[in-house]
Structure formats: C-alpha cells, structure tokens
Amino acid sequence: MQKKRVTLADVARLAGLSPTAASMILTGRPDTRLSAEAHAKVHAAAAELGYRPNVAARALRTDQSRSIAFISDYVATTRFASGLIRGALAAADAARNVLLVLETGGEPARTLRAIEAALDRQVDGVILAAMRAREVFLPDIAISVPTVMLNGTNARFPTSVLPDEFEGGRSAVRLLAEAGITDRLVLVGHNPDEERGQFRSETISRRLAGIRSEMSARGMAFAAELSSWDWEVSNGYDLVRRLLRKDRPRGLLCLNDRLAFGAYQALGEARLSIPGDVALVSFDNDELASYLRPGLTTIALPHQKMGQLAVELLLNGPLAAGEHLVPMSAVSRGSIPAAHP
Template identity: 40%
Template sequence: MTARPRIKDVAELAGVAPSTVSVILNDVPGARVNTATRERVQAAARELGYLPNGLARGLRTRRSGTLALVSDVIASTPYAGQLIQGAQEAAWEAGYLLMLVDTGGDEVLERSAIRALRQQQVAGVLYATMFHRLVEVPDLLAGLPVVLLDARSSREDVPAVVPDEEAGARTAVGTLADHGHRRIGFVLDRNDGPAAAGRLAGYRAELAARGLAWDETLVVRAASTSDGGQEAVGTLLDMPEPPTAVFAFNDEMAVGAYHAAEDRGLRVPEDLSVVGFDDLYVLAREMRPGLTTVALPHRAMGAAAARSLLQLVTDPTAAVPSLQLIACPLVRRGSVAAAPHRR
C-alpha cells in the first residue's frame, strides 16, 4: 500500500515550509501568501493526492465541512429524492457533505438531533418540511446559519426557499383557458396554509386576466386525497351548469376527478379536462390518460436553499434573499383537450 501523503511531502515538493502548506490548503483567514506560491502548493497537493485533515480543520475553525438537512418526514415521501439530490449536488460543488436527519415530526427527537449536529460542528442547517407551511425555527438552531426549505417563518431574518404557488396555479388555469375552457372548477384542500392560499390566489388572478368571471360555487374544498377529490368534483359535475375543466389542488385530488367523471359516464379529457399540481410521478404518469400537472420544483428548491446556506456559512453578512420563489413548470400529458360544446 502507498502511504498517505503528508503536509511534509507537499512542502518538500513545492519547496516551501510545512506551515506555509497548512496556511494555503486550510484557507487560513488573513494569511498573506503570494499567488505563485499558492499555485505551486496547490499543484503539489494535486500531484500527490493530498487532502487536508477535515477533522483537524473543523476543530481549529469550529466549523466542519458538513451541512445538515433536518426534516419532518421528507425522507419517507416520494418527493425526497429530488429535494435531497438538489441540495446534495450544491453542497458537493462547494466541497461540503450533506447530512440528512429525518425526525418523523417528533419534537423530542428533533431536539436531540439538533444537539448532536451541533456537537458535530455542522456548518449550517437546511430546515425542511414535507409540504409548504409556516414553521417556528427551533431555538436550538440559534447562532447557526439556517435556511428554510419548502417552509417559511414569521421571522424575516431566516431565509426561505419555497415553490411559487401562485404562478404555478396561474399556469394551470391558463393552460385550460388556452384550450377554450370558460367554466373552470377548482377543488381545493380544506386546510388553510401557504400552498392553499397561493394556489387560490393564482386561480382567481388568472381568471381575471382572461376576462372570466369569478364564481365562488366553482371552488369546492375537501380533503386533499383521492376520495376528497372524487367527492368535490362530483359536486361540481352535478351542478346545473357543470364546469368543462377542473384544476385540482394536488395530483391525488386529480385522481379523484377521474373517478368522479367515470362515475357519471364522462371521459377525460373529451368531456372533462383535468390539471393537477405536484407532479407526483408515480400517479401522474400512470394515469390513463396521463395527468397534465404543475410540478413542484423539488430539485431546484434543494439546490437554491443549499447555495443560500453556503453563502451564509462563508459570509454571515451575505445579502441572501429573505424569500426565494422557485418556478413550478407545467408537465404536459394527456388530460387536457379542447372544451366540449354543451347545451
């Protein structure tokens, strides 16, 4: 086996003192080293395959090369992969590792996990939730760089990265309007929150932009599940003048829309067009026809949040936006068609 290269080996190859190598490769703040020497040492380290001792550097700077993603139940949801991948890629690009902690929504476990992370001297924390909601930032995170991911706080000093719910809803409604639909129903989660409020605001705004009248009877609130969607869309389809299209709060409610249409002998999209929200891949792609939906940009959100956190880690005074809205793209499949002509 080849012995692991040491600072002494790099110093001999570069023709400098070991202390100079340590200063350069560990990025010691305020160190005065000319560019030629710095480049010579870095080249020698690359040639020998030398890596600085991360543990020793962490003990000296009181900061490790590790970020943490603390979540409630993200790791057990279908969204986890893209969210974590986006954050991990951004961390790796900057030379950091990402540590994942899923607390399952257990506050006691969360406190214990945060204490353990602080003992490990993590450089910063992404505090994430499985759906866009308001949170209280744990006091135990005080003093650490923190960025909220798919969540926001009443505290303006904690940056947040969230999906642009309103713009995503406008995209959904605009797509239906582009196909000639003038009566567009909206089945909405019965629980209030940033996602429900943003999507309702987008629905109303796009109707107004298209010159379509607001009709509160076309908005039906229900549980954000397949059964809830089936019940809510059934209510819309049983109206004297039913809508020709439905925008669903999420893909699960959109599945219910398919069932409600089938119960009444209607076809999607010939008799009823449907647009969902989330792009829950295991549902949206496998529906027949495939569900046109607005995607939650999990990978882009994860990456944006990690980059903001890294800015704060390297410079606590960095001008990081207090709120970043990430665009939600439309994924076209087969559930939207031209509005049918009805008497």
C-alpha cells in the same frame, strides 16, 4: 485495512518544506510569498502521496466543516418531494460540501436532538425543510449558524425558499382558459380554512389567491367548489363521484395531483373521457402525473431548484433575508385539450 492516513506533515517532509508552507500552498492563500518552486514541490508531493486533508482537524481549527445540515420533518413524502433533497445534494456536491440529513418526524424532541447533533458537528449552515407542514414548529434553541427555511416559514428565520404559488395558481387558470375552457369549471380540494391562512399557512392560500385573481381577471367563475380537509386520492374520488351525480363539469381544477388521480378514477367509472368530456389541471407534478392516462397536465412544484437554491443561499456569502420565490412551471400532458386557436 490501509496504511495510516497521509498527513500534511508527510507532504511537507517529502517536499522538503515546513508544514506551514505546505498548508499555505495547498489552501491557495493569495498573499503568500512562497516561491513558484515551492508551490511546485508541494503540489507534486501531495499528488504523489495522495494527500487528503483531514476535515475534522481543519474544522477544529477553522470552525468550518464543509458540511451543512438538512433537517426535515420527513425525508420524503413522495418521490417528487425528495427533489428537495436531491437539489440540495447536487448543489452541495458542486461546492464540495456534504449534507447531513436528519429526519424529525415533526416531533419536537427529535427536532431538538437533530439540531444539537448538527451543531455538535460544526455544520456551516442549517436548512430546515418541510415536506408536509408549512409553518414549521421549532423548539426554542439558538442556532448559531446561518439558517434557511425550505418550503416553509418560521418567524425566527427570515430567509426562506418557497414556490411561487401565486403565479402558479394563475398559470393553472390560464392553461384552462387558453384551451377554451371558461365555463362549468369546478375547483376540487379547496378548504375555506386553508384560504383564511389558518392551517397549512400562507403558501397554499397564495395558490388559491392566484387562481382567484386570474379567474376574475378573465371574468370567469367556478360553477362549484368542492372542499376537503385531506388531499388524498380517495378524497378526490369521493368528491368527484358525488359531483357527477348532479353536475356535468367541463373542467376540474384540482389542488394537487393526488386529488386529480381520484378524479380520474371517478371519471373513468362514469365513462367520461379525458380531456374530451372533462379537462383536468392540477398542481405538484408528482410522480403520479406521468403514470396516468392520459398524462396529467399539472403545475410543477420546483422542488429540485428549491433545494439547490437553499444550499446556494447558505454557501454564497451573507444570507439575504426574505422570501425567495421559485417559479412553478406548467407541465403539459394530455389532460386538457390542445390550446384554442
């Protein structure tokens, strides 16, 4: 369809120099002693021919492929979660790198295949991302390149990027308190096992810890705590419907946006208005939050920034071990009353 690729040798020939010289000049080596004239000639030749280096050949020689693997249990669970990928893509693009995206479905065999496929292609780094699980299972295979855990943790890879759930939890309570809602407050979605760090792991329990910390700092307490194993729309609906049979809460603190959506449905059926009768705050800033009416006030998961940070950590020098916490910011829409004077 097209003539043969232009190689470095072609550029060198046109410039009247050796491939060595051309390579040194085009890669911008610092301490070379080639003349300014040579630089000019090589750049001109490269531009004229539209030269683009063959990344495979370069990778063979340098062991650097300018590509990194993004290995995820799921590629997207919600549109919002795909912000992890989007942020990573943008950061990779900015650094002229490319993302190899691999999905594992959480299956060990597929995870193993994915890691091998990535390593075979000489990736410069690996991002192990979690859309669902937090504590990520990893097959026992050595990964010979820098590795970052994204939205999850694993003992073998100490560098991780996580949302700052503790502060996020505090923000949610603060939002309610500042709107004057300090009473008849119900927590929706809490699961005692979670909180003990048993299941979805620490990050969710940190969210709860932040909530509890801010509550007690302000002398507030929940009137009730509705727990649920899953956090889907239908769970929110069921929990709140049952609640409304007995109680009339003033505010609901939902642990994610889907639960909140279910709560909206139950409140709507009960003819209760938001935020007049009942105020709501939740977490995630899922796509849903903007669809609801009134819009849902929620503490956003900073997925995009997290994805970006993961790539930047990989690309910028030696990996800093430890947890890199990305702030969660409050997105105010209409589900809580305007702040108290």
